[in-house]
Amino acid sequence: MIFADNTTKKLVPYATGGITRDWADCLRAYQDHGADAIEIGLPFSDPMLDGPTIQEASDRALARGATLDRILADLAGFRAEVPLIVMTYANLAIRPGFAARLAEAGISGLIVPDAPLDEVAPIRDAANAAGLDLIPLVAPSTRPDRLRDIAAGAQGFVYAVSVLGTTGERDRLDAAAGPLATAVRALTELPVLIGFGVSTPEHAAAAVTHADGVVVASALMRRLLDGASPAELGTMTGRFREAMGSGNGVRVREPV
Template sequence: MIFADDNAKKLVPYVTGGVTEDWADCLRAYRDNGADAIEIGLPFSDPMLDGPTIQEASDRALARGTTVDGILAEVRALRAEVPLIVMTYANLALRPGFAGRLAEAGISGLIVPDAPLDEVAPIRDAANAAGLDLIPLVAPSTRPDRLRDIAAGAQGFVYAVSVLGTTGERDRLDAAAGPLATAVRTLTALPVLIGFGVSAPEHAAAAVRDADGVVVASALMRRLLDGASPAELGTQIARFREAI
């Protein structure tokens, strides 16, 4: 279980593993300022679902020589005290022993956005065998029948993608976010969190009128790439926490 069984609104900030030398300090700053869980992106050379900001963060991490083993070693040494969730792509998630390595490092959940429902079973089985929740994504374009199937097999929470497109900062929350979250909440008792384009505290406040929480990613990575410190990101997370 990723979250406590309560009605509190959930806040899940994101960081790209290895993006800066002190990236792990972001985990501490997020935790200390109200994060309920933290998403860690494994840098990837061809991140199909990620927009320019997360791609830039991945490129910077890879240029620093970041590896999955290095990220997991830093996570293992950290007492995060909140659930940690890894986001990666199928060609990593399908490697033998991958889920077990995550679990050994203290990871609780896994998001694999390019693994379609019809092909996700091997990843889900490996994740579950290692004690990880495999967290599904749904989008405004998801057909009602597939939405029901995804919700029925969901673990941890349901990640509701608010827009048809890649990740990225936006000046407003897309109008599709609320109806999508409302539809999914009729199909599962798990929390439904809105992500993609939650770029400001007011976006988060709007999102949780219909959803159980938010994922905040590109807005944080843009600030980090532009030179913000982990402490400054923690201050931003505190603003999101207050807003929801």
Template sequence: MKQLNPYLTGGITPDWTDYLLAYQEAGADAVEIGLPFSDPMMDGATIQQASDQALRRGVTIDSILADLVAVRAHVRIPLIAMTYANLVFRDGPETFCRRLAGAGISGLIVPDVPVDEAGRLEAAATAAGIDLILLAAPVTAPDRLAEIGRRSRGFVYAVSVMDTTGERDALAATAAPLARRLREVTELPVLIGFGISTPGQAAAAARAGDGVVIASALMRRVLEGASPDDLRAEVAGFRAALDQVDQEMPVARAHPEVSGYRR
């Protein structure tokens, strides 16, 4: 089954966990929660604006994790934190990963920690029961791609385009070739992200990989004032598009069950 991982900036609104629960009700397989950072190098204008809005509200990692603890009994799907190395290494990856695990988070994406510098973070994540999810780009060399496929946990994040996050008019031409290359070197699900903006684009990406990450298109709607019910409908549209792909495709390849990142 094709996986749907929508993104949500932690603390973007006072009721931000209502969006999380709406995503879950709409059929998300996991939710990627952005921990706001003042200098998000891989994020485009929309995610930067979402992070700025959260930071202006006084949001901190502690407050986001406390909010997650408050709704933990209602969350049935995996939660994945996405943030930057500065926040991870400020108090040390060991402490950081333990804090995530204590709030019910089971996955972590840190895009500015390359695979050849990830040893300490990898060990800390493993010790805390956190899956460290690694990213691959269209220009990643074959040997490095294989190492990413071997060392990633949960899934491999295929960055569809050499650019920051943001909505686009069409799925990048580099997305499908990258997904194919990754699927040759790993049995983990390969999820495609960056620039997937419509259900049609999500379906195209899912035909090449094993699922998608949707971020800027959803955060733009929240920034515009859309309610959790509105976002439930948005995510349900993406879910329906991926389910249609499942019906079209003869037999999906088998994946190991990894930390519940499957419906």
């Protein structure tokens, strides 16, 4: 179970594994400033759902020599106080022993955006056998019957993709986000989190009037790519937390 309760608004910031030498310090800054969970993207050479910012982050991580082994080694030195979730693609997720390795590194959940509902069973079974939740995605284009099927088998939370497109920063929260979250919430007791395009604290505040939380990725990675420090990303995370209201009892700590 990713979240112990569904009574507070969830904030899930994202980091690309291996993007910088001190990328694990970003995770510390996130949880110190109110994250309820953290999503870690495994860098991938052809990320089909990721827009320019996350693609650039993946390219930088790969250029630094980031591999699954190195990312998991970095996590071994990180003391997680909130659940960690890995996002990757199916060609890695289907490898024997992959889910077990994530679990050994302290990962609680897995997101595989290119694994369709009809083909996801082997990945879900391996994840569940290792004690991981497999978190599904839904989109504005998801048919009502398929939405019901996805919600019925959901684990952890439901990731509501707010736009028909790739990840990336946007100047406004897409109008489809609210109705999608509302529709999914009627089908499951799990939290429903809006992602893709949640770029400002104001976007997050608007999203949680319909949803149970947000995932913030490109806005944070853009700042990191432009030279922001982990402490600065923590401050930015704190602004999202403040706009959304308090989380799961996480105390926002100022950097020392």
